Amino acid sequence: MKKVRKLNNTSNTLLMIASVYSSMTKAEKKVADTVQLNPEAAVLSTVTDLAEMAGVGETSVIRFCRTLGFRGYHDFKLSIAQDLVNMPSYTQSEIDDEDEPMDIVRKVTANNESILKGTMDLLDMDEMNKAVSSILAAKQIYVYGVGSSGITALDTHYLLMRLGFKVEAQRDSHIIAMSAALVGKGDVVIGISTSGSTKDLVDPIKQAKQNGATVICLTSHAKSPITNYADTVLLIPSREMPFQGGALSTKMAQIHLLDILSTLITLQKKSETSDSITKTANAVADKLY
Structure with a gap:
């Protein structure tokens, strides 16, 4: 292993x-x-x-x-x-039936703050810098995710598209499998899976790796199957139980990490990304009343 x-x-x-x-x-x-x-x-x-x-x-x-x-x-x-x-002064707080509404507000806020702090604590800057370099050098970027992670895949597509990258996102397991079969050297595949064990994602990621693509995975489990085929592993904390798939706290951690990634990319390619952001903003400027 x-x-x-x-x-x-x-x-x-x-x-x-x-x-x-x-x-x-x-x-x-x-x-x-x-x-x-x-x-x-x-x-x-x-x-x-x-x-x-x-x-x-x-x-x-x-x-x-x-x-x-x-x-x-x-x-x-x-x-x-x-x-x-x-360690922060607050800890993971369980919500009780007897809690007042304001108590619930405080506990949810503290727990989400803890998740964001944990995302920073787990961040390996060597891996993050590798991810940035791979994306900057990519011929084409493919983002895959199923279930709740598929929604994060769409967010990733939006972030990178606005920065001027050629990127597509897929959430359907059959289309992911077909797309991965066609990727090759020079392409970057970003696989998003909290568990890192979703067969509908791991198998296509393995195929993409065999085809010569560079693979970046975003997961909460450092030894999960998906990491066996990843060139770069970006870790996020997760407190999801098996019946809590798609917890918003995990989604926040994913988006927070992607925000860090896109910000680093923007700073390294400032003139090009600034031009793309301006063009995409102008493209929808007349959609507002």
Whole structure:
């Protein structure tokens, strides 16, 4: 399986644990559950202490650390300690039936702020810069997404089209499959999937990669199947349960990351993108009363 790269120094290890959790072994998941339940205790524990709390052997703790890209347990503890220092004052807040309307407003706002902060914490600037360079050099850009991610694909199409790129977005699984069969070298394919495991998207992405296209994926799971075929992986946090597909908080994270991407592209190709923005704005100027 593809090795997970350790993210840059601004990354959040607790978020990274959630991102790779689904691909961990049973023993590694026990360690992950223990750390997520009480990260403060993990920082103060020896490798033996944490192994005992998780009910696994010490080697499982070491494998867990290496799965996250750390050289050993000490490096892992230092990273968790840094996460705790930078942790915002608010935490994920569950909404209760007894909450007053203003309490709900505050909780939803705090949770969305947390998602945006988590998006920044997970951002790997090396991967982001690779994505920017690939898009700037693209002959043609294809954006694929199904279900809720298909809506994000349309947003991506709109952003890049206004910047002057040749881009198309597809949401239908059959059309995605046919489109991917025709892409080739010089093309860039952007695959958007929160789970990274949607067969209707992963299979066409694999085909596009085999055809020689450059693949960028936007996902919440760093070890999901789609990442096996991606040249660049852009990660976002997600708190979606299986019955919560298309949660607005995840959509916000996706759009926030795309906003960062399009802004970096605009600054690197300022004159061309400015001209395209002006032309597209003028094209619809007379549509307003």
